[in-house]
Amino acid sequence: MSISPPPVPAPATPLAAASAVACHAHKFGGSSLANAERIRHVAALLREEDAARIVVVSAMQGVTDALTALANCALAKQPWEDDFRALRARHLDTAHALDAGGVHALAAWLEDEFATLHAQLSAPKRSPEWFAEVQGVGEVWASRLLHAALGDDASRWAVLDARDVLEVHAGELGVGVDWPASRARLLAWRGARPHANVIATGFIARNGNGVATTLGRNGSDYSAAIFAVLFEARELTIWTDVDGVLSADPRLVPDAVCLASMSYAEACELAYFGAKVLHPQTMAPAMHAGLPIRIRNTLDPEAPGTLITAQSQPAASPVKGLSLVPDMAMLELTGAGLIGVPGTAERMFAALHTACVSVTMISQGSSEHSICCVLRADQAERGRRAVQAAFRDAIADGQVEGVRITPGVSVLAAVGDGMVGTTGVSARLFHGLAQARVNIRAIAQGASERNISVAIASEDATRGLRAAHAAFWLSPQTLSIGLIGPGNVGRALLAQFAQAASRYGGGASGLDLRLRAIANSRRMHLAPRRLDPGEAVEALELGQALDFDRFAAHVRAEHLPHAMIVDCSGSDAVAAHYADWLAAGIHVVTPNKQAGAGPIERYRAIRAATRNGGGHFRYEATVGAGLPVIQTLRSQLDTGDELTEVEGVFSGTLAWLFNRFDGSVPFSQLVREARDAGYTEPDPRDDLGGLDVARKLVILAREAGRELSLEDVEIESLVPPALREVSREDFLARLHELDAPLQARLDAAKREGRALRYLARLDRNGRARVGLVSPEPNHASLHSQLTDNLIQFRTRRYASNPLVVQGPGAGPEVTAAGVFGDILAIAQALGARP
Numbered sequence: 001m002s003i004s005p006p007p008v009p010a011p012a013t014p015l016a017a018a019s020a021v022a023c024h025a026h027k028f029g030g031s032s033l034a035n036a037e038r039i040r041h042v043a044a045l046l047r048e049e050d051a052a053r054i055v056v057v058s059a060m061q062g063v064t065d066a067l068t069a070l071a072n073c074a075l076a077k078q079p080w081e082d083d084f085r086a087l088r089a090r091h092l093d094t095a096h097a098l099d100a101g102g103v104h105a106l107a108a109w110l111e112d113e114f115a116t117l118h119a120q121l122s123a124p125k126r127s128p129e130w131f132a133e134v135q136g137v138g139e140v141w142a143s144r145l146l147h148a149a150l151g152d153d154a155s156r157w158a159v160l161d162a163r164d165v166l167e168v169h170a171g172e173l174g175v176g177v178d179w180p181a182s183r184a185r186l187l188a189w190r191g192a193r194p195h196a197n198v199i200a201t202g203f204i205a206r207n208g209n210g211v212a213t214t215l216g217r218n219g220s221d222y223s224a225a226i227f228a229v230l231f232e233a234r235e236l237t238i239w240t241d242v243d244g245v246l247s248a249d250p251r252l253v254p255d256a257v258c259l260a261s262m263s264y265a266e267a268c269e270l271a272y273f274g275a276k277v278l279h280p281q282t283m284a285p286a287m288h289a290g291l292p293i294r295i296r297n298t299l300d301p302e303a304p305g306t307l308i309t310a311q312s313q314p315a316a317s318p319v320k321g322l323s324l325v326p327d328m329a330m331l332e333l334t335g336a337g338l339i340g341v342p343g344t345a346e347r348m349f350a351a352l353h354t355a356c357v358s359v360t361m362i363s364q365g366s367s368e369h370s371i372c373c374v375l376r377a378d379q380a381e382r383g384r385r386a387v388q389a390a391f392r393d394a395i396a397d398g399q400v401e402g403v404r405i406t407p408g409v410s411v412l413a414a415v416g417d418g419m420v421g422t423t424g425v426s427a428r429l430f431h432g433l434a435q436a437r438v439n440i441r442a443i444a445q446g447a448s449e450r451n452i453s454v455a456i457a458s459e460d461a462t463r464g465l466r467a468a469h470a471a472f473w474l475s476p477q478t479l480s481i482g483l484i485g486p487g488n489v490g491r492a493l494l495a496q497f498a499q500a501a502s503r504y505g506g507g508a509s510g511l512d513l514r515l516r517a518i519a520n521s522r523r524m525h526l527a528p529r530r531l532d533p534g535e536a537v538e539a540l541e542l543g544q545a546l547d548f549d550r551f552a553a554h555v556r557a558e559h560l561p562h563a564m565i566v567d568c569s570g571s572d573a574v575a576a577h578y579a580d581w582l583a584a585g586i587h588v589v590t591p592n593k594q595a596g597a598g599p600i601e602r603y604r605a606i607r608a609a610t611r612n613g614g615g616h617f618r619y620e621a622t623v624g625a626g627l628p629v630i631q632t633l634r635s636q637l638d639t640g641d642e643l644t645e646v647e648g649v650f651s652g653t654l655a656w657l658f659n660r661f662d663g664s665v666p667f668s669q670l671v672r673e674a675r676d677a678g679y680t681e682p683d684p685r686d687d688l689g690g691l692d693v694a695r696k697l698v699i700l701a702r703e704a705g706r707e708l709s710l711e712d713v714e715i716e717s718l719v720p721p722a723l724r725e726v727s728r729e730d731f732l733a734r735l736h737e738l739d740a741p742l743q744a745r746l747d748a749a750k751r752e753g754r755a756l757r758y759l760a761r762l763d764r765n766g767r768a769r770v771g772l773v774s775p776e777p778n779h780a781s782l783h784s785q786l787t788d789n790l791i792q793f794r795t796r797r798y799a800s801n802p803l804v805v806q807g808p809g810a811g812p813e814v815t816a817a818g819v820f821g822d823i824l825a826i827a828q829a830l831g832a833r834p
């Protein structure tokens, strides 16, 4: 789209010279003037500035709509008195609050105003001028309210009713300004009012006959630009209730960012395509006069806002903003008879013009076999009939197939001066949309290269907008992370996240790990943007009841490129969700062995989900905690080797216990110490009963392609039968019952000059056993220490001398590091260079 601003004739007598001061123009919208408190706040903002000021005001929030409704009711002879009284009361209340001492006689003045309005609404004569007078009176009231709010300073301010000065006419493309006449009137008006500062009414004006009129919806911004030019202001600040122009609608894109600067052309493109920036008409006088416009937040005046000037400032992204126009329809004219025939487009668009149908986007392939355009949905049927009528004969002759309307369409536009001459912008947009599975129905890019527009199904619109935003504003390696299970391991992981925050916050590495949700067995907390890892556990205390579906849906945010759930629980109930999460594209990382060693059908479903294009699944920390056990095995298998046997110490807890157990301290006391150190499973019977070791053996066997299950493993339990079924608390209370049988095993081993070790073994025949043994004195397990795991792989390549992985195999820190490593490995697979 190209906007050519209407000419703004140079002043015959410079007004700034006439008024002798260069001023700064401000415009306050209805939200900034919603009540007495806001109006006082605006007055305070104005008092802070030393320069001369011209301030253009809208009506108080909602007042123009209320006046329009009153006028419509009066026209339709429907009751309007109640609404009139409410409007009067609202203004009088505000007047009393702002002019309590009656210094400005504001209430009395307003009473007169409302009496006039009442008479107007009751009058039998109704004309367009009448309507404009009723509709525009809110700005007159607002200007007086703000004047009163200036208090002692008010004497330095004059109030300007724009109808005394601003002369406009209905132009072909909207309201046009009669610049020479307006300038002359302003000079005359100014001559009688030498005040340094002026409050002018927005929205309203007069026509050449001196009759009241308005500048159309959102006309106050236009008024502000016109007055800024007329007063030759250095800059125009438009005050609103947001921080500036955002990269996309923040209600749809939570990650939308405030733009520091943009060009007039960018602002026009965005405004036209649905972003609530400024109406393009507003920009026209400013563009012509080279007037900088700044958008600022009344509620946060310190925020720098967005500066709109002729020159686009260089920015990180070639795209400045994304906009979305909903409620559109696509009209398509197709037929072999269109090919190479001149004048087809002219006929189609002339028909639409005659039917008063506005066209938003046009697309035609070079084959000329079809031509399509996007229209407002409520004009689509009218457009279809018009085009059908224009091509009636060609349709009857079969040269044109017909006119088709596709409803439910939205137009998504990427806008930016930086797109001009930059390669790869459309590739990024289309790739982002493709990743979000958004189908593109039609594409348009003008030769200005400032705008790429796509027509997409409205049901995909929000997802498409978010995906496109992520493609341009976020690192493509932004991971939305949900953590389940902030226990020993989960908390250690949070601490590691906190420590690495500066590295993985989307900075130099490009990788942005965003913790956005946390859950324990009872509660969850979902953060819209980002959770501070240092405060996540505390936030959980105030969370809501755990609901896995909502948790996963939140983590899989459409506005973020990737989603990951990190399960640091030991729960089977959580593992039961993995296949669904993976199938939905959510990556899963876990130290929880329940999935890798759980029912074989579930394991197969998980594998199938990852194979069929789902998320990545990594669970390195399930065996050997932070040790590279699974990846070592994988790299052998992936390079063509074959596992024949695996044997070793698979439990950090049992390694630590039997490294320490020499009879000097009861076994039960050592178990308590291991538990306190965070080595044991949530229920230490999983370690002592051999289940934890058996699970790890199953995981490795399955990794090597064997369909082993827990039932296939011969397990020796160190837990006496009487303690196997009791509650965890009872078990811990009766731990001493382990002491005598284990002391007896130790004594027997010592008598043979041996020690005890709990070993796991999968032999070449597929036999799997875990249990307590007294190994030969030269066995490697006797030369390990503390929580050392020792995993010996015998493969075809490592046949006579096994491949050994050894090191600490339990503890929150090393386990969390293993989990963190898996997260980074997935990020790397997604393209990050952590």
Ligand SMILES: NC(=O)C1=CN([C@@H]2O[C@H](COP(=O)(O)OP(=O)(O)OC[C@H]3O[C@@H](n4cnc5c(N)ncnc54)[C@H](O)[C@@H]3O)[C@@H](O)[C@H]2O)C=CC1
Pocket: 484, 485, 486, 487, 488, 489, 490, 519, 520, 521, 522, 568, 569, 570, 571, 573, 574, 591, 592, 593, 621, 622, 624, 625, 678, 679, 680, 681, 682, 809, 810, 811, 812, 815
């Ligand atoms: N501690 C260690 O050295 C190692 C632990 N692991 C594994 O790490 C996992 C966690 O171990 P720890 O942190 O020591 O356990 P923990 O008992 O300290 O923490 C478990 C956490 O999971 C949560 N949780 C339990 N059931 C849940 C459910 N149904 N839904 C949501 N949350 C649930 C709990 O609320 C708690 O926050 C276990 O699967 C364990 O096998 C793996 C390797 C080493």
Ligand SMILES: N[C@@H](CC=O)C(=O)O
Pocket: 622, 623, 624, 625, 650, 651, 652, 653, 654, 679, 680, 681, 687, 692, 809, 810, 811
């Ligand atoms: N409890 C387990 C923790 C790691 O899987 C162990 O002691 O090895």
